[in-house]
Structures are given as C-alpha cells and as structure tokens.
Amino acid sequence: MNKKIALTGDRPTGCLHLGHYIGSLKNRIRLQNQYNQYIMVADIQALTDYFSNPSKISDSLLEVVADYISVGIDPNLSTIFIQSQITALPELVMYYMNLVTVSRLERNPTVKTEIQQKNFADSIPAGFLCYPVSQAADITAFKAEIIPVGEDQLPLIEQCNEIVRRFNRIYNTQCLKEAKAELSTTPRLVGIDGKAKASKSLNNAIFLKDSPEIIKEKVYSMFTDPNHIKISDPGKVEGNVVFTYLDAFYDDKEEIASLKKQYQKGGLGDTSIKSLLNKTLQNLLEPIREKRFSLKKDYLYDILYTGTQKAKTIAEHTLCEVKEAIGLNFFSNK
Ligand code: TRP
Numbered sequence: 001m002n003k004k005i006a007l008t009g010d011r012p013t014g015c016l017h018l019g020h021y022i023g024s025l026k027n028r029i030r031l032q033n034q035y036n037q038y039i040m041v042a043d044i045q046a047l048t049d050y051f052s053n054p055s056k057i058s059d060s061l062l063e064v065v066a067d068y069i070s071v072g073i074d075p076n077l078s079t080i081f082i083q084s085q086i087t088a089l090p091e092l093v094m095y096y097m098n099l100v101t102v103s104r105l106e107r108n109p110t111v112k113t114e115i116q117q118k119n120f121a122d123s124i125p126a127g128f129l130c131y132p133v134s135q136a137a138d139i140t141a142f143k144a145e146i147i148p149v150g151e152d153q154l155p156l157i158e159q160c161n162e163i164v165r166r167f168n169r170i171y172n173t174q175c176l177k178e179a180k181a182e183l184s185t186t187p188r189l190v191g192i193d194g195k196a197k198a199s200k201s202l203n204n205a206i207f208l209k210d211s212p213e214i215i216k217e218k219v220y221s222m223f224t225d226p227n228h229i230k231i232s233d234p235g236k237v238e239g240n241v242v243f244t245y246l247d248a249f250y251d252d253k254e255e256i257a258s259l260k261k262q263y264q265k266g267g268l269g270d271t272s273i274k275s276l277l278n279k280t281l282q283n284l285l286e287p288i289r290e291k292r293f294s295l296k297k298d299y300l301y302d303i304l305y306t307g308t309q310k311a312k313t314i315a316e317h318t319l320c321e322v323k324e325a326i327g328l329n330f331f332s333n334k
Pocket residue numbers: 007008009010011040042045135138139147149153
C-alpha cells in the first residue's frame with residue numbers, strides 16, 4: 001500500500017533546541033516510518049522575516065540539517081529539501097494569490113498575531129502577508145495529506161484548504177488535495193527563565209549542540225521557586241522550570257511524582273533536582289552532539305541535493321497539472 005504523504009518544515013533562523021526536540025523532531029523520527037515524509041527547510045518563508053538579513057538564513061541552513069540528522073531523522077526515510085531551490089513553489093503562489101483576499105489574509109489568526117508582535121501596523125510587507133499562500137503552495141505541491149504541526153499552524157492549514165477547494169471548484173479539477181493537521185500533543189517547552197516559550201531570540205533555550213558546560217550552566221540557572229530558600233522550605237512545583245523539564249525528559253514518571261511530593265513538603269533542595277536534570281539532559285544530548293560533530297558538510301549538502309531533486313520533480317508535476325487546469329498548457333504537445 002502506498003504510504004500517505006506528510007509534510008513539515010522549519011524556518012532556518014538558528015540552531016534547533018530542546019523545544020524543537022520534544023515539539024516536532026521526536027514526532028518526525030516516529031512518523032518517518034509511518035508516512036512518506038517530506039521535511040522542508042523553509043528559507044523563502046524565513047526571508048519574510050529576515051529579508052534584510054539573509055545571511056542569518058544561509059548560515060543556519062546546514063545547522064538545521066545537521067540537527068535533523070543528529071537526532072535520528074533518516075535521509076533514506078525522510079526527504080529533506082530546500083524550499084528556495086524549487087521554483088515551482090513560487091510559481092504556484094502566483095496562481096493561488098488570485099483565490100485569496102487581502103482581508104482574509106489579515107484575518108488569519110496566525111498572521112494577525114504576528115502582525116501585532118512585529119508592530120507592522122499599516123506597513124505590512126506584502127511578502128509577509130502572503131506567506132500563508134506560500135505555505136499552501138508547499139503543502140499542495142506535494143499533495144501532502146498529513147501536516148504534523150503545533151496548534152499555532154492550524155489557521156494556515158485551514159487557509160490552504162480554502163485555496164484547494166476554490167481552485168478545484170473554479171477550474172473544475174480534482175488535482176489539489178486537502179490536508180489535515182496532525183497535532184503534536186506536547187505543550188510548548190518553556191524557556192529556562194520560566195517566562196516564555198524556549199526560543200533562540202529570547203536566549204532562553206538549551207540547544208541540541210550546546211557543550212556539556214553550557215548545558216550545566218543553563219540547568220543551574222533555571223527558574224525554580226523564588227520562595228524556596230532553605231532546603232527545608234516547602235517548594236512550588238507549578239511554574240518550576242526544573243520540574244517542567246524533568247516531566248518532559250525524564251522517563252521514570254513515578255520517581256518524578258515522588259520527588260515533586262518531597263519538594264512540596266520541604267526537604268528537597270534545588271541543587272538535587274538540578275543535578276538530576278543535568279544528568280538527564282547530558283545523557284540525552286551527548287550522543288546527539290557526537291553524531292553532529294561527525295557529520296561532514298559535503299554529506300549534508302548531498303542529502304539536501306538529493307532530497308531537493310526528488311522534491312523538485314514532484315512539485316513540477318503538480319505545477320503542470322495546475323497550469324493545465326487553468327488552461328495555461330500552451331506548449332504541452334511540443
Ligand atoms: N510555518 C512553519 C513554521 O514556521 C514552516 C513551514 C513552511 C511549514 N511551510 C510549511 C510547516 C508547510 C508545515 C507545512 O515553522
């Protein structure tokens with residue numbers, strides 16, 4: 001039986017961190033056996049944020065792929081490719097753009113939140129406003145049925161499916177497929193400061209490539225309970241970042257439950273739980289880091305090249321169908 005096609009992607013704007021690991025990478029390692037999985041390095045989409053600082057993107061591209069391979073994404077099972085090298089994608093965008101209104105894009109909840117976060121007010125770059133159309137091109141080009149993403153991406157998939165339905169209706173075709181989100185069940189990982197989600201820009205994340213010293217330093221600087229001063233003081237577990245990370249990364253859930261009880265009662269020091277977390281993360285990240293440093297640049301480029309060639313063929317095929325449906329297949333018998 002043919003496996004269903006799954007598509008995901010990341011904007012390459014820095015190395016990946018533990019939040020990515022539990023949020024999407026672990027999922028992809030599992031899903032690559034179940035689906036025909038495509039993983040896109042979304043550099044065109046990253047440009048909508050960083051068009052004036054493109055080196056940030058080109059510098060991150062190989063790092064992201066190194067992160068993928070070192071956690072166990074298998075290039076023989078997953079097709080990893082570079083968005084900007086597939087010209088069929090921006091071509092599809094031109095055709096889809098006629099099927100969306102500006103106000104619909106402005107009302108897209110994901111876009112709306114980002115417009116506020118970025119303080120665009122009345123000067124929204126058209127490229128940014130249209131990135132949901134670009135994402136619709138990504139999804140439809142591969143006829144992806146499954147989009148394994150976090151909840152924040154739902155409005156983008158909804159918008160994609162609206163385009164699919166309109167396209168198929170207007171041009172009287174079935175060539176585009178609707179996609180379904182497969183939601184990741186892990187909540188977003190909080191940053192080591194406990195204030196916001198872990199992210200590169202907030203400098204509050206533990207990166208997969210961090211050295212043992214840096215990991216230790218970050219763990220020992222984690223936000224716990226400011227009122228838990230003496231070991232004998234009762235401590236708070238909610239909002240305590242060390243416990244949040246132990247919940248996410250320590251396998252023995254019973255042991256964590258009993259440590260939490262002890263901590264709440266009083267008698268368990270921050271140093272003990274930090275030491276346990278440090279050991280846990282060191283064990284998790286050591287093999288990933290070793291693998292990463294054994295990867296040669298040429299090997300990573302080969303993976304990207306092979307993946308991109310394969311993706312290109314598929315996207316071009318869809319583009320042909322799309323142009324044919326519209327009636328733009330002028331030289332098809334040449
Ligand atoms: N929007 C996604 C992100 O910011 C990246 C992305 C681009 C994507 N195209 C996609 C995800 C297509 C899933 C499907 O992380």
